[in-house]
Amino acid sequence: MASLPKPIATVAWRPLRTADVPYVAALEAQIHVAPWTPGNFRDALAAGYSAQVGEREGRILAFGVMMLAPGEAQLLNLSVVPDARRQGLGRALLSRFLQDALRMGADQVFLEVRVGNTPAIALYEDAGFVRVARRADYYPPDASGLREDALVMRRELSPNFR
Template identity: 70%
Template sequence: MATIASESGLRAVSWRPLEERDLAYVAALERGIHAVPWTLGNFRDAIAAGYCARVGEREGRIVVFGVLMLAPGEAQVLNLSVVTDARRQGLGRALLRQFLDVAERAGAGQCFLEVRVSNAPALALYAAEGFLPVARRDDYYPATASAPREDALVLRRDLPRRTAGEA
């Protein structure tokens, strides 16, 4: 388990793999964060498929979590979520950087993700981390009781190629 200080330097976050015992709790957090959340089954399937799924805990409480899928030559961030009261503390950036490192070590040349066009904080984070828009998916996100359908931007970041054994 790795521990790093958040950007505020006030409290440490412990990082570890997402485990079966976490799934119900993470799915409940997800429902509180996203209008169209991943389900318990989505998280369970991600673990069963061997995707890189990680959580960050502060004081024993999961405050950030996400899922990275690796494929030959590329990676895709499928989920990256920070609980509301832990935002703007560098946790999403820290997890994203972990995922990028995993992708590079696996030999991925590119990393992709999709994000709502209205999610300005996420778009700013991804731009700062070198992601560029490569496509737009019209009406990608379904409508909810409080919002109409929404487009997604597909973002890509090129990754440096690492050779086997390179740290």
């Protein structure tokens, strides 16, 4: 039997605004083990980091933050709400950040991800990131007191990347 086409979640992408912070931080708290606080989001905005949300019918479904430094960028946050996953939003937001990084003159992008975060690692590898290092016990202890290693991943950018 032919497989059904994947649903496509269309969203409008726009910059994260200060007024979004309480809502986005509440989503963040539901999504991440060690979530960013509202203050972390406000600091990112104050520092001028690239911060984006994807919204549909007034509801934010995806958000992320990327820090730009001379020559390189660091992806700090990439999140999709659980009921909108596997519809291409993570890939679309990542692609927007890579395009932004390139436009701002970066020639590489770094990120850190938990070694056990299979969906995110699959997304990043699919987008051309490669593993460059592993940081032991990098993340703070979770509810059971366990720490987790981080993978450091890197993606080279070139003007004609897809």
